[in-house]
Amino acid sequence: MAQQGPKTNQLQSVRTTFKIIDSLKRNTAESVSTLAEQLELPKSTVHSHLTTLNQLGYLINEDGTYRLSYRLVHLGRTIEQSHELRRIVSPTVETLAAETGEQAYFAVEENGLATNIVVAEGERSIRRQFLPGGQARMTNTATGKAILAHLPPERVDEIVQRWGMPQAAPGTITDETELATELETIRTDGIAYAREESVKGLLEIAIPILDDDGHPHGALEIAGPTKRLDDDDYRHELVDEIETAGNEIEVNLSIR
């Protein structure tokens, strides 16, 4: 009844538990039967997973509806707080957003995806409601490309292979050779742009943050509406601000 081709599928019960969690994080309220139907699993199986999660304190049962508990919130916050790079980088990113009035991000590569570890809003910024931990394709984002530009080619290939380069917005790069030249440009310029490559109407400007050996810690980004940011003077001003902030971060990182 269940024959997986490769033998990579161990710990199925763990997998289905996380499938349930993933489904529950969006839809706040469910019922056992509904969930079972959605996930195409037997009711009794879902039930046993739910009771286990409940016993572990990760799931709350209120009036027959289920929701993930604040224990998971606490877990996430704990991870976030104990992440050292984030702690060092965070103040600078906040300041950058405050001073420019635009959105500022710091992202690292995680699982081959550009992962925002700091998200800061400026006064002018339209709230995109991006959350810490949000992930996007490396080839789509300014931060992602800035990081890719300083990764060994084989890792770049591996990442592209894993996640592909599908069209996500008008400007998305979908061709591997085009990406290669783009990364070359980023390396020489020291700046990565993403013009409506992941979100329509959004312009992103990023610089890589490197360690002493030239390996990327991550990338620092400012993002905003294309219309406002694509003015040459303003953009140069922003680039200046990012580079100053980036410099500050690199100093803070090498200090300790």
Add this chain to the structure above:
Amino acid sequence: MAQQGPKTNQLQSVRTTFKIIDSLKRNTAESVSTLAEQLELPKSTVHSHLTTLNQLGYLINEDGTYRLSYRLVHLGRTIEQSHELRRIVSPTVETLAAETGEQAYFAVEENGLATNIVVAEGERSIRRQFLPGGQARMTNTATGKAILAHLPPERVDEIVQRWGMPQAAPGTITDETELATELETIRTDGIAYAREESVKGLLEIAIPILDDDGHPHGALEIAGPTKRLDDDDYRHELVDEIETAGNEIEVNLSIR
């Protein structure tokens, strides 16, 4: 080899996975062998759990050390953001902290524990570094007692039975009848105090937030050093501020 008395231990693999996650959230870096030793599990078992978590994107393997990924951060943030009560209550709590200069909290009962869903710092507040989702005993905290006071007696018993009432700080209530009279006092006064009951030197003042039927949504709290807060005038002033804020919250909750 493994004989559990009761038959409540289903989904063991899920349990051990969360045991691993729990261990990993504190100690940022581990190795397979170390983890296995700590948790007293076979190396190979731990290994299969780690690879599964890695495949699911919840675990990052950097230079042989493991850490939980920002995917879990994102999960927590998503849960937090989609929690409606928190969204409604949050601004008022922030304002309360800003205006009083003290720490302000909003807590609900979850799994029989007082769970902070909003944590706000004031100017004067010593940073306790409490995170959203942090949990404490209901009988220890002002918020917990404020909520308990408006829960049916059988639920109170159930909660006390489950978590006990161990001495945690000088003022901890450890006796059930004492708790009962305390809850009665809280009901008549409308205010719950916790004088060094969970943390030494900490005074907490809380009021319950009830719905139209008198069931508790949660409780609103101000906390600070006993020395400062135990001045009669100042405390009355704070009570006034809490009650105003609580009123605002109840209005906001009944509006929608």
Add this chain to the structure above:
DNA sequence: AAAGCCATCCGATAATCTCGGACGAGGCTC
């Protein structure tokens, strides 16, 4: 009052998790 829905429980089958052991690679010491 009856019917439907739902959560929970049960038991048997077989899938799959566990666990000891073995292999190979990398780093350290001598």
Add this chain to the structure above:
DNA sequence: GAGCCTCGTCCGAGATTATCGGATGGCTTT
């Protein structure tokens, strides 16, 4: 530079245990 030690990974067998269909009983609905 060689040998040793530790660590991560892989493998296979056995037995636990997860899965799944079905049955029960409570609750609401019509």
